[in-house]
Amino acid sequence: MKKLLLLVAFALVGTLSAGENALVLPAPTKTGGMPLNEALANRHSSRDFAADKEFTLQQLSDLLWAASGINREDGRMTAPTASNSQEIDLYVALPAGVYFYNRAGNTLDLLVAGDVRKNTGGQPFVGQGTVEIILVANLDKLKGADAMKRDLAYIDSGYVSQNLYLFAASANLNSVVRAMVPREALAQTLGLNANQIITVVQTVGFPK
Ligand SMILES: Cc1cc2nc3c(=O)[nH]c(=O)nc-3n(C[C@H](O)[C@H](O)[C@H](O)COP(=O)(O)O)c2cc1C
Numbered sequence: 019m020k021k022l023l024l025l026v027a028f029a030l031v032g033t034l035s036a037g038e039n040a041l042v043l044p045a046p047t048k049t050g051g052m053p054l055n056e057a058l059a060n061r062h063s064s065r066d067f068a069a070d071k072e073f074t075l076q077q078l079s080d081l082l083w084a085a086s087g088i089n090r091e092d093g094r095m096t097a098p099t100a101s102n103s104q105e106i107d108l109y110v111a112l113p114a115g116v117y118f119y120n121r122a123g124n125t126l127d128l129l130v131a132g133d134v135r136k137n138t139g140g141q142p143f144v145g146q147g148t149v150e151i152i153l154v155a156n157l158d159k160l161k162g163a164d165a166m167k168r169d170l171a172y173i174d175s176g177y178v179s180q181n182l183y184l185f186a187a188s189a190n191l192n193s194v195v196r197a198m199v200p201r202e203a204l205a206q207t208l209g210l211n212a213n214q215i216i217t218v219v220q221t222v223g224f225p226k
Pocket residue numbers: 061062063064065141194195196197198199
């Protein structure tokens with residue numbers, strides 16, 4: 019209830035900056051962009067990022083909607099999930115903190131204050147002017163046999179990752195998906211439970 023009131027207050031005031039409890043995202047851009055075949059032709063991993071640029075809220079909204087935002091009235095998303103389980107949560111590490119992407123509300127809800135981007139990996143480019151999108155599979159949300167759940171979670175993560183790659187290609191951003199992630203330490207930082215597994219982290223940023 020308190021969170022809801024905060025969101026309503028923020029929405030009314032309309033002036034949000036990083037570091038507050040919730041960032042109200044502008045509506046995502048659902049038209050235009052690069053033709054799909056050109057985006058496919060441009061899709062690649064890059065580990066070169068400009069260190070001094072920050073994303074606008076519009077860019078974040080567009081990026082996250084492309085990743086796995088809602089694209090239909092019934093709440094289904096740009097990325098498919100097994101039995102429509104919608105178990106892949108996006109934890110977005112920005113300079114001010116780690117935010118939970120609330121796709122229904124189109125908000126970023128602050129989970130952990132402070133810059134933990136560099137804690138999402140050991141490679142030198144990590145957290146330097148980038149947004150680090152941590153894909154967390156909530157196995158409790160996954161429908162189906164327990165023995166299949168991890169496999170399904172990793173498959174579903176792949177669609178989100180490819181959406182991010184294609185959006186990055188289309189928007190002239192650089193990106194790389196990373197499986198080399200300090201999962202245990204990061205899970206602790208994010209306060210995850212045993213059924214919430216970090217599948218991959220995707221780095222997105224501006225080219226140098
Ligand atoms: C599941 C998966 C895990 C990956 N993990 C890492 C990683 O930890 N660090 C990294 O720099 N690149 C990582 N990559 C990126 C691959 O190295 C890259 O996709 C591959 O070299 C092919 O290059 P391309 O994406 O430009 O086609 C990963 C890619 C995939 C699909």
